Amino acid sequence: MNSFQQAYQTVLQQIQNACEKGQRNLNDVQLLAVSKTHPSTALREMYTLGQHAFGENYLQEALDKIESLQDLEIEWHFIGHVQRNKTKHLAEKFAWVHGVDRFIIAERLSAQRLSTHAPLNICLQVNIDGQESKDGCQPAEVAELVAKISQLPNLRLRGLMVIPAPNHTQAFSDAKTLFEQVKAQHAHPDDWDTLSMGMSSDLDAAIAAGSTMVRIGTALFGARDYSQT
Template sequence: MELVADRLATVRERIRAVAARANRAAEEITLLAVSKRQSAEAIRAAYAAGQRAFAESYVQEAMEKQAQLCDLDITWHFIGRIQTNKTRQIARQFAWVHGLCDPEHARRLHEQRPPDQPPLAVCVQVNLSGEHSKGGLSPAALPDLLEVCARSARLRVRGLMTLPAPATTEEAQRAPFRSLRILRDHMATPERPLDCLSMGMSEDLEAAILEGSTLVRIGTAIFGPRPTSMSGPMRGQP
């Protein structure tokens, strides 16, 4: 598991280097370790190396890991597609949700968030390319969803998230991130600053940070290739 610590150090150095290029402080950028399909032992190794924020995409798998790792002070983010029959578990088990794009899901998360927990931090996913294979709503639909969230006291919209199509050059990678930043600037208000831009992964974190990302979602560069299957009770999750 020493390799996890080494990879984390490399990712942090990448963030520092590109933050300097962008005349930004590296501390402005949150590193979110995407741990789906990774073992609890790998998460412990990353935690031992100083990582505190982890992201999961499959509810049952995440809940099993949370039980195994309950002795650790982890902030859990949900980054998968939200299923209606999973909103109660998401509302109860996570501090953040990336990928909200349905008003009905927003209402359910609000209603099912326990009142003794802080409001659920939310990033709304925007589909800038119109790809049917990608989740997210269109920019035109964003104002309506933001209004639904504004009426939901147990949700706190922190910002926007996107998952663009792969690109091979830095400029091509930067274009959709720039579009999301411009959209955020247009939609932000003093009451709703949308201070989080959740964008950038292992292959394009530099482009995202150059365009203003405040949170990068990194899996492969930290944990290595994702296992194609899990042994034990987590096998077979969607």
Template sequence: MTTIGDNLYSVSTRLQQACERAGRAASDVRLLAVSKTFDADAVRQAWQAGQQAFGENYVQEGVAKIEALRSAGDCPGLQWHCIGPLQSNKTRAVAEHFDWVHSVDRLKIAERLSAQRPPQLPPLQVCLQVNVDGGANKSGVAPDELPALAQAVAGLPGLRLRGLMCIPEPAPDFEAQRAVFLQARALFDDLRARGMALDTLSMGMSDDLEAAVSAGSTLVRVGRAIFGHRERKPGPADAVTTAAG
């Protein structure tokens, strides 16, 4: 049976090869291991194989793992990213426990995170989720509303705006995948041209990370290719999302 460590090595090799094909340095793209529905021991195994950044879609599940691993004290240096849709009643838990949040798409959510971030913690690192391909049932700010939201979020205390995140609909081949990711890259470049100091473009998952890297992704969110297929669905307390695969 393939171990989590073996899977991490395989994904890292894919990333390195994708960077080489795109003419980019391997250090340009970070790997976020998405551990949703997997337990703290799976995170521990990945950490032992050298992985430090982990993504969680479901806030309550993520907080439980964060607290368990911090209490155990045997995995120093873990970095936690909230990547799922964020409801108002979950912002305090995210502000108090996570290092990053990728799924801000409304000013109200950003304002709550700003107000609830404990002052003794460093700023919460924020990506704005953009609905780049216009899916009617998907989270994310519309592209034409993105500049105003980015400007407002960038001015909030306790937060640091780092970039954009997108979750496009599945596309049939590399070129189709890349075309959608290039739309997100164009929005990212536009914000930078407006003077915003952004450095993170969170896009690409298990099935399309090569296309995302080719289009300029700086962080790919990979779950299934590292941890395997998920055996359970989240409970009703947490919103369902497809922020990683």
């Protein structure tokens, strides 16, 4: 068993253990492999092990990987901050965008999504614990954003994404509460199914609180290779 196989199996086991401890259904928690700064060869190897959903933060790096790995049926997620001048590529090349925190961004993604493509899956990024250094809308803004974005064509609004401060596990519970509150008001409750939270260092707490998608990079790929950026 090589290092990637061992890391992949270890992460899958950790997710399973967290689900059992939290009395969660394993099928309700998706693993998103965060592959930023890692080369296409690493993604290709991880793909052969059965991992097909990959998350990228840097647009140009991601576009290069999408080109070089186009022979694989990868589900591409953009999990970085979304800038207005980057929406066209995101709308055309990705299946998911997690970092939407303003209506203008959603509006541009909707307008630029090709009608021949499936609707673009969207998660609202919420600054759940008020960090000055983090992007994201405020929790109080979520309900209004959901109401407006739900009316846009070519998008499928799936839920929330949060990046709490390290060791601030209460934020996961706060995000779950907000997620459920919004679901009760949501125009398309069948679509509202994704709570993207939890990374390599805190996935156990995130799953216990209700995460449906954990974003794991370091535990799968090792330390970031900044020479790739």
